[in-house]
Amino acid sequence: MTGMARLTCRVNGEEVRAEVPVRRNLLDFLRNDLGLTGSHAGCEHGVCGACTILVDGVTVRGCLMLAVQAEGAEVVTVEGLAESGRSAALAAAFTARNALQCGFCTPGMIASALEYIDGGGGPDRAAIRAHLSGNYCRCTGYQAVVDAVCDVIGGAAK
Amino acid sequence: MKAAEFGYLRPGRMEEALQALAAGEGAAMPLAGGQSLMPMMNFRVAMPETLVDLAALAELRGIHDAGERVVIGAMTRWSELMASGLIAAEVPLLARALPEIAHPAIRNRGTIGGSVALADPAAEVPAVLLALAGVVVLRSLAGERRVAAGDFFLGHYETARAADELIVALEVPKARGLRHGFHEIGRRHGDFALAGAALAVAVEGARVMEARIALFGVADRALRATGAEAALRGAVLGDGTALDRAVAALAEIDFAGDIHASAPMRRHLAGVALRRAWAEGVA
Amino acid sequence: MTGPATIFDRPNRYIGTAEPRADAARLLQGRGRFVDDIQLPRMVHAAFLRSPHAHARIVSLDVAAARAMPGVAAVWTGAEMAAHVTPWVGVLTHLAGLRSPPQPALAVDVVRWQGEPVAMVVAATRAEAEDAVERIEADYDPLPAAVRMEEALSPDAPVIHPEFGSNLAWERRVETGDMAAAMAQPGVTVVERTFRFGRHTGVTLEPRATVMDYDPAEDRLTMHYSGQAPHMMQVVLSRHLGLPEENIRVISNDVGGSFGIKIHTYGDEIAVGAAARLLRRPVKFVADRMESFMTDIHARDHVVTGRIGVHADGRIAGLEIDDLTGIGPFSMYPRTSAIECNQVLNLTGAPYRMEAYRARGRVVFQNKNMMCQYRAVGHPIAMAVADGLLDEAGRALGMDPVVIRQRNLIADDAYPTTSASGMKLDDLSHQKTLAKLVEVMGYEALRADQAAARARGVHRGIGILSMVEVTNPSPMFYGIGGAPIASQDGATVRLDAGGALHISSSVTEQGQGTNAILAQIAAGVFGVDIGRVKVTTGDTATVPYGGGTWASRGAGIGGEAMLLAAHALKEQVLEVAGVMLQAGVESLDIRAGKIVDEATGAERMGLADLARTVYYRGNELPADLKPELVATRHYRVSDMPFVFTNGAMGAYVEVDTDTGFTKVLGFWAVEDCGRVINPMLVDEQVRGGVVQGIGGALYEECLYDDQGQLLNTTMADYLVPMAAEMPDIVVAHVETPTKTSILGAKGAGEAGTGGAPGAILNAVNDALAPLGASVWQMPITPERVLRALGVVAD
Known part of the structure; x- marks a missing residue:
C-alpha cells in the first residue's frame, strides 16, 4: 500500500470515511482534510504539545501519529471537547484566571489538563506542573494555567 | 517538515510482518509507537521505503508473569507499564524509571520495544534492562533468538537487531531480593538525561554481593560500569570509600560530549547520578 | 493635559478591573483564526531551499528536476525572484553611521548565513513542495x-561585505561626566567584570505564517x-513588490505569540507575496520549527565589559561599559539591528x-542568522x-544589595530628571518600588532562610534588581530615522x-x-456595558492608521x-440627546447604555432609542442638527521620547553544587506601569515575561559551531522553560500614572523579560x-556553574 489509503474512524463523535495519503499525519488530516483547525502545529516533532488530542480516550500528539494509524479509533479534538461540554469547566476556569494569552497552546493544554483531572489528579501544584510539562506555553508563565486546573479540581492548592 | 513518501503496511499476522521486513532488504522499518520515528521522518532524517505498522499484532502486547521472569510484549506502551501491578511488584526498577520518560502524551503512544530498538543513548530503559540482566527476544523468518541486553546495545543507535528482525518481547528476571536505585539528571522534566544511573544490587547482611550499575546519557550507548561494579563488590554498606572508588572507576568510560554537556561534565554527573541512585535505593 | 478627569471613578468604570477577555471563549473552543487555519x-504552498553553509558562493542552482515534480506550480531561484522583489536596506538615519548592504528576498550569488533562503518552490501541498526542494x-x-x-573585527577575519572594508556595522559612544576623575577619587573601589549573553530567540508557539x-x-x-x-507591512510590501500602498491589505487576526519576532521583514514572506502575484493564486507559507530556529530573528548575543567605581558609602562614582554585539550578515529591515545595542x-x-x-x-556583521528586536530589547x-556590577561592588564593600540600591536609586521626588546616558525620565518610583519588593518577598525572612540553608550545606541566593523599561515610544524611536513605522495610533x-x-x-x-x-476603556469612558462593545483590530482596510503593538505601546498609546x-463620541451623543430631550448637555450623562440625568442618575432615554432616531427617523430631528455617532481620535507621545516605567525584581534560587542546577524557588516582581487597566492581564503579562527572562537566564541559547x-x-535541543x-511568581504594583496622557498607562509587557535575567544572575552569584x-x-547552565566552581574542567 503506497500513496493513498482508506481511513475509517470517528472524530468528535461523527464517523469519518476518507482517502488519505499514508504520509499525512493525523494533525494535518484533522486540520486540512476535516477543517478542524483547533489543534495546532507548533513543532511537528512531538515536543511542544500544541497538537495534543485524545485518541481512544488518551492524549496523543497529533503530529506523531499517521492519519492511517487512526483506523477504527475514536478521535476527540478541542472542538469536540467544547461541543460535548467536557471542557466547559476548564474553559470557564481558564477564562476566569486568564490562563491563556495567544491561545495557540490552549487546545493541547486543555486536553492534557482534562486527562489530569479525569485521572483523579489532585490540586497539587507540583504534580499539575509535572503533568503539563509536555505542553509549552510561551505567553502565560504557566501559573494561571495551574491556578485554573486547581480551580476545576476544587480543592485548595497545596 | 513533512515526511517523505513511503509505503505503509499494517499486517495482521506476525508472518506477514516478518516477510515485509525481509522483503524490504533494510528499507522497510517497523513502526511501533512512532514517538521517535515520526519526528525523524518529519525531519526527513529517516526516510524508510516502507513502514510496517505493528499495531495489529496482538501478540506483541501485554505483560505476562512467566515464573522467574516477567515477559513484556514489545508493543506495550509506557502508560500500560506504569499502570501494571505486575511491573510495580516484580520489576520495581522499571517502575521507578517510567515516570522519567518524556511526557504523558508520549507515554500513551510510545512502546518499550520501540525504545529498545532505537537505542537512544540517553533513554532510560536500555539501562534498566542492563541493570536487570534483561533479555531481548527477536524474531525473523529464520526463527527466534534471545539476546542478553548486555550484548544488544552495540553503539550509537546501533543494536544487535538485524533489519529483518522484530523485537517481539523483553524478558526481565523478577527482582527477588535485589535493591534498586535510579537517578536521572535532566535539564527539564521529561528531557533526555545528561546522565543517569540504574542500579540493581544484591546485598547480604551489610555486604554488597553484586552490584549491577548501568549508566545512560553519558556515552554512545547505555552501558555497564564494570569498574564501579568491581569497586563495590564485597563492600560493606555505609562504607563511603567504596562508593568513592566506584565513582573514580567511572573514568574508564568513554564519555561523550554534545551541546548539552561536555564529556568532562558527563563524567562528573555520572558520578553524581551513581551516588544519588545508591543513596536512594541501596545504602 | 486636560480631559475627562473623572473617568476613573464613574459608575460604569471598567478601567482597573480584572475583566475576563471576550475572545478567550473562541480560543478555548478551538475556534481561533490563525493564519495557518486559512484555506x-x-x-x-511554499517551501524554501535554504543554505547549508554559513558563507558560500552559489556556483550553480539546477531547478529543472524540482520543476518537474508532482504538484509543483513554480520554482524560483534567488536571481529569478530578484526580478520581482527589490532589495531593502536596514538602516535608519538617526543611528548615524549604521551601514548595511542591500538585501535580496532570496540569496543571489552568495549565501551569508546557514538557513538563508536560496530558492522557492510552490506546490499543491507543503509536503510536495518539500519533495521538490529536495x-x-x-x-x-x-x-x-x-x-x-569577538573575532569579526580582527584584521584577518573574512569581511562579509568587501565594499565596507570591515565587519563593523555601527559604533556609538556616550560620555557624561569625567570618568577618569570620578574613578580616581580617593576611597573609590573599582570592580570590573565581563558579561556574556547567549543568543536566543522568541520561539513563538505559532511559527511565522x-x-x-x-x-x-x-x-x-x-x-x-x-x-x-500591519500598516508597516503594507508599506514594506508596497515598496518592494511595486504595488500602490492602497492596493495592499494586511489582515492580522489571531497571532500565536510574537514577542518582537513577527515584526520584521523576512525575505521568504515577501517572496510569497511575489509568488502570489505571479501565479495569480493564493500562496501559503508556514515556517516549520527548524526554519523558525534558523531564520526567526535571534536576539541578545552581547559581550559587555563593565566597570563600576563606588565610594565607601556605596554611591556610584562612575559606570563604564563596552558592548559588542553580533547581528548576522545584514541589519534587519526596517527597524535595523542596531537598536538593541543602542538600548x-x-x-x-x-x-x-x-x-x-x-x-x-x-555592532558587527557575522555569518550567523540575523539578530534584531526581541521582547525587552537591550533591557536584559x-x-x-548594571545590577550585576552593583552587587559585585556591594560584595566588595560588604554592603547588602538592598542598601546599595537605596543609596543610588534616583529619588522618587527628583522627577523630571535625566539619566546618566541622557534619557528624559519622569513619573518613576524606584524607591517606593524597591521598598515594596522588600516587603512582598519577605527579604529579611529569606535572608534568615538562606543562612539556615547554608548551615545545612544548601546554597541559596537572593538576587535583587532595579530597572527601567522603555515604553510608549514617540516618533523618536523609528519615524525620525526614516522608518515607515507609525508612532501614533488611532481609534x-x-x-x-x-x-x-x-x-x-x-x-x-x-x-x-x-x-x-x-473594550474596557471604551465601555467605561463612553458608558455602556462591556458586553455591548465589539472590537476590530488588525486590518488595514478597516482600522485607523497606526503603529501596531510593539515596544510596550498598545495600552499606553x-x-x-x-x-x-x-x-469624543460621548460628547457628540450627549449633544444629540440634549436636543432630543430639550436638556442642557452638562445635565446629562451616559451610564450603562442609557442617557441619564447627571445629578440623579434617572434614566432619560436608551442609547438605542437615540441611535434609531438618528439612523431611521432623522425627520424627527431639527434640520440644523448634524448628528455624528462615530468618532475617531489619534494619539502620540509628544512630550517625551519614551515613557519610562520602572520596576524591582527579586529572585530566590538554590544552586545544587553537585549538579550545577539552579532551581528558582521564588520570584517577585513589583511593577510601576502607571495606571493598571486590567490587573489580571497585566499580572499574567508580567509573569510570562519573567518566565521568558528565566529562559534567557538559565536555559535558552542558539548554539553555533565554528x-x-x-x-x-x-x-x-533548544530549551524553552516548561511548567515543571x-x-x-508574585506580582505587585506601584501606580504612578504618566502625565503624558489622561489614561496614565505605561507599558508592562517587557519588564519581566528585561529584569528577570539580572535578578537570577545576582541570585546565583549570591x-x-x-x-x-x-x-x-547567560544562560547559566549547570556546566557553567560547575566550571566556575572548579568541579568540572577539561
Missing part, C-alpha cells in the same frame, strides 16, 4: 566565515499576516545616580550589567443602531489582551487614543559567593 480556493541541485563554493563576534492572496482584477494583494504591525547604551545604569557614565557599543543586558468608536459600540484600533492583539482593554475617541552551523534546531521548572565562585555568562 482559500486554489491555494498553493530535488534542487545546488552547488556551493564555501567561503571563510566570520562566525564569532503568511497567506498572500492576489486579485489581478483589482491588482490587489491581501496578506494574512501573523504579526504585529544597552541608553539604559545601563538608568535607575541610578552617578557622577560619570561612559559607554561604547559596537543593560539591567544585568474609532461607533454607536450602532442597537445601542452597541463598535470600536476599532490600529494596535493589534497577540494575546496580551489588547482587545479586552480597548492605543489605549489613550481609544479613551479620546470614546470621550563553521556557523546552528546546532540546536529542535524543540528538544517554573516557580509561582549563592556562589561564599564558595568563592561567580558566573557571568
